Every structure is written in C-alpha cells, then in structure tokens.
Amino acid sequence: MALLQLYNAQKSFGKREILKRVSFSVETGEVLGIFGRNGCGKSTLLKMLFGTMSSDLLDFEIDGKKVNASQVIPKQLMGYVPQHPFLPKSLKVRDVILTCYQDEKQQDTVFYNSGVAKLTHKRVGELSLGELKYFEVILLGASTHPFLLFDEPFSMVDPMMKENMKTFFLEIKKEKGIMLTDHYYDDVLQTTSKNIVIKDGISHHIRTESDLKKFEYLSNSRC
Numbered sequence: 659m660a661l662l663q664l665y666n667a668q669k670s671f672g673k674r675e676i677l678k679r680v681s682f683s684v685e686t687g688e689v690l691g692i693f694g695r696n697g698c699g700k701s702t703l704l705k706m707l708f709g710t711m712s713s714d715l716l717d718f719e720i721d722g723k724k725v726n727a728s729q730v731i732p733k734q735l736m737g738y739v740p741q742h743p744f745l746p747k748s749l750k751v752r753d754v755i756l757t758c759y760q761d762e763k764q765q766d767t768v769f770y771n772s773g774v775a776k777l778t779h780k781r782v783g784e785l786s787l788g789e790l791k792y793f794e795v796i797l798l799g800a801s802t803h804p805f806l807l808f809d810e811p812f813s814m815v816d817p818m819m820k821e822n823m824k825t826f827f828l829e830i831k832k833e834k835g836i837m838l839t840d841h842y843y844d845d846v847l848q849t850t851s852k853n854i855v856i857k858d859g860i861s862h863h864i865r866t867e868s869d870l871k872k873f874e875y876l877s878n879s880r881c
C-alpha cells in the first residue's frame with residue numbers, strides 16, 4: 659500500500675496563474691479522475707508531479723515523507739503516459755516491450771493483452787493513434803511504479819478497446835494508485851473511485867455528473 663498526498667500545487671506562466679490551490683490524495687487501489695476545461699492546467703499538474711515541469715509550489719508526500727518532484731523519475735515513484743505519443747517510431751512493438759521489461763511476468767502482461775497481441779510485429783510508427791495510445795497505456799500499466807499518471811488515455815481509442823482499457827485499470831489498481839485525466843467523462847467516471855475538478859486554478863472534490871455541471875465543466879442544458 660502507498661499513499662500520495664498533494665497538499666498544494668501552484669503554477670503560473672508569466673502573470674497567468676494557472677494552478678492556484680490544487681490538493682488531493684490517492685492511494686493503492688484508487689483511481690483519481692482529474693477534470694477541468696481546456697487549458698485549466700491538468701497536463702501541467704501531471705508534468706509537475708512527474709518532475710518534468712517546474713512548479714511554483716508542489717507540496718506532496720508519499721507515505722508521509724515529503725517528496726521533491728526531482729526524485730520521482732530516479733526513484734521510479736511514478737509512471738507517466740503523456741497526452742502525445744512518446745515511443746520511438748522505428749522500433750517494433752515487441753522490441754519496445756523487451757527493451758522496457760526484462761521480467762517475464764511484466765513482458766507477458768503486455769504481450770498477452772488481447773489488444774496488444776495483434777500489434778507486436780508492427781513498428782510503433784505503423785500503429786494508428788488509437789492503437790498506439792492503447793499500447794502505451796498497457797506498457798506503462800505493467801510497470802512496478804506505485805503510482806501512474808495517464809493524460810487522456812481514452813483519446814482516439816475505439817469503444818471496444820476502451821472497455822478493455824477500463825478492465826485493465828481495474829486490475830492494475832490493486833497494486834497502484836492511479837491519476838488520470840480525460841474529456842471522455844463518462845469513461846472516466848466509470849473508472850475512477852474519486853474525482854476532482856479544477857476550476858479557476860482551484861481543485862474541488864466531486865462525485866457525480868451533476869457536480870461537473872455545478873463546476874461548469876458540463877453544460878447545464880445537458881439532459
């Protein structure tokens with residue numbers, strides 16, 4: 659079991675305050691959904707946590723110990739699937755799996771995933787955007803990191819594969835705390851155990867679709 663507690667995240671770009679006060683906690687077995695309108699700072703927040711973007715303030719602990727974001731990658735505390743493709747296009751899918759994992763169990767988790775099995779002979783650059791996103795999610799999901807960050811995992815993925823992905827999230831969360839953001843809010847709400855919405859730089863805990871209306875992420879005219 660591992661517990662991540664974010665007490666306060668702040669970030670400005672020049673005079674634009676993007677994140678003013680963002681806080682949440684997530685532990686092994688939980689999937690946290692992060693909602694918010696375009697440009698509210700969701701990707702920025704994930705990059706700050708992963709340590710690839712500087713912050714003005716990022717006060718967080720794992721299991722009660724203060725963590726500096728610069729320790730996240732070297733200590734393998736979190737895995738991160740960014741919004742945009744990140745794998746080398748020239749490599750074959752099977753070689754990516756073998757390069758990432760020496761452990762047979764981890765290799766098998768990816769190789770024998772039904773959505774990945776049919777892709778292993780292809781080069782990364784030959785995958786469709788949806789196939790690539792699906793592969794990236796399963797690849798990272800097989801890691802041993804205690805926490806995983808997914809930026810728009812459902813984007814471009816067809817409905818059948820999204821169902822597979824949701825089942826995969828439910829399996830891997832037994833050993834991980836997961837944070838994910840996506841505008842496919844139905845899929846997110848079906849996957850998560852807790853949720854926040856970021857509005858005007860401040861995080862709010864929410865539970866239902868009607869809360870998303872309250873915080874003006876969804877239109878009130880939706881039935």
Ligand SMILES: Nc1ncnc2c1ncn2[C@@H]1O[C@H](COP(=O)(O)OP(=O)(O)OP(=O)(O)O)[C@@H](O)[C@H]1O
Pocket residue numbers: 671676694695696697698699700701702703
């Ligand atoms: N490196 C940067 N320099 C300046 N501004 C930036 C930079 N990165 C992001 N921003 C700005 O910060 C804001 C938040 O961007 P971010 O990508 O985090 O939004 P988001 O919530 O993930 O949006 P979306 O839902 O569209 O993916 C945007 O207005 C964006 O233009």
